[in-house]
Amino acid sequence: MNAYLITFRDNLSLGYNSRSALLRPIREFIMATEGGEKTLYNDQPPTDGGDDEPEILAALGYKQELKRNRSLFTLLFQSLAIAALPYGEGGPLLSAIYGGGQLSIFVGWIIILFLASSVAVSLAEIASRYPTSAGPYYWSYQLADGPSRTLLSFINGWVWLIGNWTITLSVNFGLASLITATAAIYHPHFEAEPWQLLLIFYAILLASFIICTLGNRFLPMVDIVCAGWTAISIFVICIALSVKAASGRHSASDTLGHYDTSLSGWGGFTFFIGLLPAAYTFSAIGMISAMAEEVHDPTIKVPQAIALSVPVLWFFGLFFVIPICATLPPLLDITDAPGAQALPYIFHTVMGTPGGGLGLMFLVLAITMFCSISITVAASRTTWAFARDDALPLSRVWSKVSPGLGVPVWALVLVTVVQMLLGLINLGSTSAFTAFVSVGVQALQVSYGIPIALSLFHKRTQVSQARWKLPWLAGIVANVVALCWIGFEVVLFSMPTALPVDKTTMNYASVVLMGFMAIAAAWYVVYARKAYRGPPASDGLYF
Secondary structure: HHHHHHHHHHHHHHHHOOOHHHHHHHHHHHHHHHHHOOOOOOOOOOOHHHHHHHHHHHOOOOOOOOOOHHHHHHHHHHHHHHOOHHHHHHHHHHHHHHHOOOOHHHHHHHHHHHHHHHHHHHHHHHHHOOOOOOOOHHHHHHOOOHHHHHHHHHHHHHHHHHHHHHHHHHHHHHHHHHHHHHHHOOOOOOOHHHHHHHHHHHHHHHHHHHHHOOOOHHHHHHHHHHHHHHHHHHHHHHHHHHHOOOOOOHHHHHHHHHHOOOOOOHHHHHHHHHHHHHHHHHHHHHHHEEEEHHHHOOOHHHHHHHHHHHHHHHHHHHHHHHHHHHHOOOHHOOOOHHOOOHHHHHHHHHHHOOHHHHHHHHHHHHHHHHHHHHHHHHHHHHHHHHHOOOOOHHHHHHHOOOOOOOOOOEEEEHHHHHHHHOOOOOOOOOHHHHHHHHHHHHHHHHHHHHHHHHHHHOOOOOHOOOOOEEEEHHHHHHHHHHHHHHHHHHHHHHOOOOOOOOOOOOOOOHHHHHHHHHHHHHHEEEEEEOOOOOOOOOOOOOO
């Protein structure tokens, strides 16, 4: 057995282009131990996952440590839970109000469908070729050439990790903000003190940590419940707002086309500010790739989940955004909403009673709690995978998987503690903390863009042999559109919502992102440049 493993390790280190050379030791070992031949990769790969999955992961350079207890539907439902449509669009809805109102909300939702879909399918192809929890930094390493790919992988790994941590932070702190804003429905003059907001935030973090640590085997069921709850909640909100409409109903033209540029100060650019909520909703679609080592038949089901999440989410989103556009109170009034949270104010005003507003907000708060659980799971898997490749301080600690619980407990601890520490910033500067929301989106998009650009630069040679792939021309178009949108999105999330700005309304996202990267650079100089060798070399999975 040791001879087979040594040969396999040597093949990995040499980076053989021949898949037969790479997989020959595995086949020989299986035949020697089971007395028969098993085909790992051919024109019709196995569809049930099953016995080949440890060998599939071994071909990528890793051993199976996590339990594969997820299917396509639970993976898709987790992706939808991470997006958390009513929170994703409703939490930052105030940006769309400043961005012009109904036109930005409705037309922006349609535009984002095509832009987010291009990113999703571009990532899905690469995830099919390299289905591992390591995600974009692993992809970058395999797709790049030369000795610089190790440094490129390290950089993208830290960008990817920062994106996971800060986008998870934005969800959990956003939930705390929504809770306090919901309390203002009954107490209009209530405004939570920073320390009160911090305690609520900590309670949410601890609840998510306990559920993700102790309830791993139930998490696929949690994602299913979340999907059902979200669908029912959207239709309840749709019917309730449409029927009640206490603040009046707009005409069809105003519902879909009202546009007010007077609030933001951006003039003709106002419309693009209104794209922020929709862009935020779809920003974390790639995070589901971190679950690749916990799903059966990952070469098909991971890309399918990534690609399907956008149109499914977009379709249900129409039933959420159109009723809001049709019953929206005066835009200027919404800008004064308690806690800078537009959604509780809109629900309260449109329903006409505190009880009606609270009832709808309860549905949204529950969805956001589901999101907290699902996104914490994904972020912990990203942290664990990066530590597994010795890229973090104390990597041996964070890369451990609990034999009894079947989860990387210490990676979950790290994700939780990092959020707690960053949450302290809100005690001193709310504007500095707000930047973390934008940083999450920016970092995720940059981490997506690097492997997509590398794949396109190499004429899509690697993804052309993936099991799930686009036709050649469609793939090029999708990659180009994705890269253009990612570039614009990074700039967009660097901008303040309204002009003019002062030290409290300025968007410090770019500064915060550069600060994180400076810390990563320091770690690289001190330790990682000698210890980090990148993820295992692999030619990926051919089909």
